[in-house]
Amino acid sequence: MDLDEILLEAEEAMDKALDYLKGELRGVRTGRASxxxxxxxxxxxxxxxxxxxxxxxxxxxxxxxxxxxxxxxxxxxxxxxxxxxxxxxxxxxxxxxxxxxxLPALSGERRQQLVASVKQMGEQAKVTIRNARRDANKHIDQAGKDKSNPVPEDAVDATKDDVQELTKKYEGQVDQAVEAKVKEVQEI
Structure with missing residues (x-):
């Protein structure tokens, strides 16, 4: 498996985690009917x-x-x-x-429970994204150690940096989605 494939697979896994989170957040009840x-x-x-x-x-x-x-x-x-x-x-x-x-109005206590639930969903998405990063780094290391198809060390390091950038990007998007939903839940 070459480094570009590894990077692409990592991005797909992170994208799926974000899409799943967005689907889950749509099902969280707010003050408005949806x-x-x-x-x-x-x-x-x-x-x-x-x-x-x-x-x-x-x-x-x-x-x-x-x-x-x-x-x-x-x-x-x-x-x-x-x-x-x-x-x-x-x-x-x-x-x-x-x-x-x-849909009855949400009580303050119920809103706090929903906010906690939304934040928990966000953390689960981040864990999935970090797992994708870990798997990608493991594959990159294996590609770097493969004697039959040698990969330069700079390429291995550069690809690991790319995976880290992807991780930061997707974690930022998770934070934005969670923040927007929290704001929506707290809106009266």
């Missing part, structure tokens, strides 16, 4: 867990309300059960052909 809050709730549909967004149209008719219109009206009961089990603390109201979710 379809991202329930998009990925798993609903038991004909024996297999399916994302809610694949079973219904989710809209935001008011800033503190979500409206879920299932494609198959018979799945309403299962959707209600899934929302209740999701741990979001929401009480769905089944209106037959649609389900209404009212």
């Amino acid at each position: 379809t991202g809050l329930v998009d990925y709730i798993k609903v038991e549909y004909y024996g297999s867990p399916t994302d809610l967004r694949q079973l219904a149209i989710i809209s935001v008719p008011e800033p503190t309300q979500l409206l879920i219109k299932p494609f198959d009206a018979t799945s309403s009961g299962e959707i209600v059960k899934a929302i209740e089990k999701s741990g979001l603390g929401l009480n769905p109201v089944n209106e037959g052909k649609q389900i209404r979710l009212s």
